[in-house]
Amino acid sequence: MKVKIFRWRAVGPLLLLFVIAGILWWLFADTIARRESQKVGTQILGARVEIQKLHLDLRHGKVLIGGLTIASPHEAFKNLLQADELVADIDVVPLTEKKLIINRIAANGLRFGTPRATDGRVAATSGDGIAGRVLAETREWASQFQIPVLQLATGKLSIDSLDPRRLSTIPAATALGARADSSRRAWQTGFDSLHLGPTLDSASAALDRLKRARATDLATINEARQTIDRLKRARDRVTTLDRNVKTGVSQLQAGLAGLDSARQRDYAFARSLLKFPSLDAPEIGAAVFGPGAIKPFERVLYYAQLARRYMPPGLLPRAATGPSRARRAGEDVRFPKERSMPAFLLRSAELSFLLHPASAQPQRYAGRLTGLTSDPALYGRPTAFEASGPQLAAGALANHVRAIPVDTAGASVGGVTLPAFQVPGVPLTLDPGAATTQLGFTLNGDTIRGRFAIRSTNVRWTRDSGFTNSTIGSLIWSAVSGISNLDVEARLSGPLHHPDLAVRSNLDQAIASRLRAVLGEQVAAAEKQIHDRVDALINDKVGPVRARVTEVQNQAQAQIAQQRTRIDELQKGLEQRLRQLLGGVRLP
Amino acid sequence: MFTLIKLIQSLFGALHSEGTEGQLAAGIVLGSFLGLTPLVNLHNAVIFAALVLLNVSFAGGMLGWALFVPFGFLLDPLFDWIGHTLLLDVPALTPLWTSLYNTPIVPLTNFNNTVVLGSFVFALLFAVPLFLLTRWAVVRYRVTVGERVKQSRFYKAITASKAYNVYKMFQP
Numbered sequence: 001m002k003v004k005i006f007r008w009r010a011v012g013p014l015l016l017l018f019v020i021a022g023i024l025w026w027l028f029a030d031t032i033a034r035r036e037s038q039k040v041g042t043q044i045l046g047a048r049v050e051i052q053k054l055h056l057d058l059r060h061g062k063v064l065i066g067g068l069t070i071a072s073p074h075e076a077f078k079n080l081l082q083a084d085e086l087v088a089d090i091d092v093v094p095l096t097e098k099k100l101i102i103n104r105i106a107a108n109g110l111r112f113g114t115p116r117a118t119d120g121r122v123a124a125t126s127g128d129g130i131a132g133r134v135l136a137e138t139r140e141w142a143s144q145f146q147i148p149v150l151q152l153a154t155g156k157l158s159i160d161s162l163d164p165r166r167l168s169t170i171p172a173a174t175a176l177g178a179r180a181d182s183s184r185r186a187w188q189t190g191f192d193s194l195h196l197g198p199t200l201d202s203a204s205a206a207l208d209r210l211k212r213a214r215a216t217d218l219a220t221i222n223e224a225r226q227t228i229d230r231l232k233r234a235r236d237r238v239t240t241l242d243r244n245v246k247t248g249v250s251q252l253q254a255g256l257a258g259l260d261s262a263r264q265r266d267y268a269f270a271r272s273l274l275k276f277p278s279l280d281a282p283e284i285g286a287a288v289f290g291p292g293a294i295k296p297f298e299r300v301l302y303y304a305q306l307a308r309r310y311m312p313p314g315l316l317p318r319a320a321t322g323p324s325r326a327r328r329a330g331e332d333v334r335f336p337k338e339r340s341m342p343a344f345l346l347r348s349a350e351l352s353f354l355l356h357p358a359s360a361q362p363q364r365y366a367g368r369l370t371g372l373t374s375d376p377a378l379y380g381r382p383t384a385f386e387a388s389g390p391q392l393a394a395g396a397l398a399n400h401v402r403a404i405p406v407d408t409a410g411a412s413v414g415g416v417t418l419p420a421f422q423v424p425g426v427p428l429t430l431d432p433g434a435a436t437t438q439l440g441f442t443l444n445g446d447t448i449r450g451r452f453a454i455r456s457t458n459v460r461w462t463r464d465s466g467f468t469n470s471t472i473g474s475l476i477w478s479a480v481s482g483i484s485n486l487d488v489e490a491r492l493s494g495p496l497h498h499p500d501l502a503v504r505s506n507l508d509q510a511i512a513s514r515l516r517a518v519l520g521e522q523v524a525a526a527e528k529q530i531h532d533r534v535d536a537l538i539n540d541k542v543g544p545v546r547a548r549v550t551e552v553q554n555q556a557q558a559q560i561a562q563q564r565t566r567i568d569e570l571q572k573g574l575e576q577r578l579r580q581l582l583g584g585v586r587l588p
Numbered sequence: 589m590f591t592l593i594k595l596i597q598s599l600f601g602a603l604h605s606e607g608t609e610g611q612l613a614a615g616i617v618l619g620s621f622l623g624l625t626p627l628v629n630l631h632n633a634v635i636f637a638a639l640v641l642l643n644v645s646f647a648g649g650m651l652g653w654a655l656f657v658p659f660g661f662l663l664d665p666l667f668d669w670i671g672h673t674l675l676l677d678v679p680a681l682t683p684l685w686t687s688l689y690n691t692p693i694v695p696l697t698n699f700n701n702t703v704v705l706g707s708f709v710f711a712l713l714f715a716v717p718l719f720l721l722t723r724w725a726v727v728r729y730r731v732t733v734g735e736r737v738k739q740s741r742f743y744k745a746i747t748a749s750k751a752y753n754v755y756k757m758f759q760p
Contacts, residue, residue: 004643005642005643006641006642006643007640007641007642007643010640010641011641013640014637014640014641096692096693096696097689097690097691097692097693097695098695098696099695317675317676317682317685317686319672319675319676319702322701322702322703323701325626325628326661327626327660327661327664327703328664328665328667328668328703329703330664330667330668330671330672330701330702330703330704330706331668331671331672331701331702332698332700332701332702333675333676333685333700333701333702334689334700335682335685335686335688335689335690335700336686337686337687337689337690340690
């Protein structure tokens with residue numbers, strides 16, 4: 001019997017099914033594309049991406065997006081940007097390779113930093129995906145700059161508990177005690193190995209015999225000479241041991257000095273537990289403006305690191321989190337190939353946006369973004385952004401074409417009304433008003449360099465209501481309330497994992513001198529208190545060790561001196577008696 | 589509940605269909621692809637078309653699909669590992685993946701997703717033992733308890749439902 005392979009009667013229903021599926025896709029393509037775009041955008045940026053309307057016109061290679069909102073990944077109720085309309089010209093053929101090539105985007109009605117009703121952060125709340133990891137990394141990075149601030153709310157300086165295990169003097173003292181014991185044993189062994197007892201006894205006996213001998217008693221005279229030679233050799237051995245002991249003693253002395261250094265380190269460590277910064281002006285600047293100044297760097301670094309993850313240099317296969325679905329997402333691996341199209345490329349975007357949209361005369365700006373691609377090595381040119389307009393100049397370049405990526409960004413925005421902020425540790429609120437803000441940022445491989453500056457000429461100060469009766473509040477208020485200029489500059493430089501942050505402002509000196517006047521005594525008292533605590537913890541250990549070291553070295557030195565004196569006495573006695581017997585006559 | 593009834597109908601419909609045990613086993617194998625791999629992928633459209641067009645048990649396919657969906661979820665970590673190993677840890681395969689990734693249409697299959705590739709490879713390797721095992725099990729069933737089940741009131745009640753008549757259209 002011939003077995004039928006195909007079920008021909010099912011061809012019709014199957015075709016019908018595919019036709020229905022095609023019609024459904026055609027009907028819902030816009031919705032599907034809109035939802036997928038929202039999902040992918042949200043996943044990439046780590047913040048909610050919302051699109052009101054999306055229309056695909058594949059026949060003409062156009063995509064129209066209306067009402068785009070991208071939430072801020074960092075601020076809960078703020079949007080990163082909103083766009084009224086985006087029109088994209090796309091290449092249709094690369095879509096068959098799942099590659100999205102956008103020749104040009106025209107974006108109109110961009111607005112930045114607008115408020116939103118719901119929390120649009122995704123990476124910050126879930127911590128998932130690449131964006132979540134990058135956000136966590138940059139937060140961790142920024143946390144290293146947290147500087148202890150003055151606790152002026154109570155006017156007290158609090159001291160954290162001091163854990164003796166974290167003090168370096170105690171283990172150093174224990175080690176030095178062990179070294180002293182081992183030196184004592186070594187020196188005693190060395191001393192015993194000199195065998196001075198028999199030599200000295202025989203020398204003493206020889207001296208007695210020589211005292212009773214006459215000048216003709218040649219055997220006794222010769223014996224005395226040999227004894228003198230033995231005494232000389234014994235003294236040489238004692239001298240060698242003495243040299244060793246001196247070296248050992250100097251090492252023990254160095255150990256004692258090391259204990260003093262360790263004690264100073266412990267003082268410094270204990271001082272770091274005090275909740276106050278140094279009262280030097282530069283550190284005051286860091287304490288007051290550091291927490292605010294690090295935020296712009298943290299945000300730019302977030303986007304730079306995100307760009308490095310999504311736009312890595314080179315052509316190696318690279319994995320990214322797969323699409324979210326009921327099943328496990330897995331990872332999507334991309335395999336870039338030389339002389340082929342990148343998986344994503346935006347050749348050019350023309351941006352038109354408004355600043356101060358709420359004002360009576362909003363200012364219109366224009367910008368241009370070129371070469372945004374997932375595979376910079378394939379595209380061969382860096383991603384560039386520039387924007388300009390009244391009181392604005394901004395530019396950014398992400399050069400991931402070569403093995404070591406270089407990301408730079410710079411912006412200068414004038415007339416931006418910055419929000420008022422509570423000055424950390426100081427009972428004041430500072431309203432910078434309309435300020436000029438400048439940001440410069442370079443991430444070259446793993447070396448970071450950045451500068452952030454705010455300049456304002458119409459600063460307003462508000463005193464915290466809770467501090468109206470505070471002496472400290474009054475003093476600082478009197479120091480800064482008359483200052484209407486603000487000039488803050490933060491500089492960041494060094495290796496990315498641990499750069500140096502320097503913050504200075506025109507207020508540093510004024511605040512520092514006031515704080516020093518008010519808190520100087522309190523700080524000194526707290527420092528004395530912490531010194532006493534350290535001393536109480538380590539003196540019990542250090543005192544006995546110091547005494548033991550002294551005892552060991554004294555004992556060794558005394559022992560050597562005593563033996564040397566005895567040798568010298570015997571040698572001198574023998575030589576004197578020989579001179580008396582021989583009367584200056586040298587015998588062969 | 590309806591799904592459960594449909595599954596039971598599928599099970600008995602397939603086991604007592606006029607198709608050979610080979611057709612039933614082949615249907616289950618094709619259905620296992622639908623169940624084991626993430627459903628919304630291009631290769632599953634091809635599998636579904638094969639299930640409809642080839643003279644295999646469609647009921648068996650539905651049964652295989654329903655049976656292997658939970659296994660798909662359970663084994664996802666294994667599939668992820670297999671896919672990751674094949675895509676990233678075997679340098680000899682990189683030229684193949686690179687070539688496929690840059691070939692039109694092929695990337696639409698999502699083969700470059702670790703779970704999709706891992707589950708597909710697993711289903712492919714699992715297909716032959718599954719086919720042999722299923723064929724043997726169907727033969728054993730039919731010669732042992734099959735006839736008695738066919739006479740039972742439960743079976744008659746199941747096969748009398750309308751849903752059963754719909755997919756009878758696709759039985760081999």
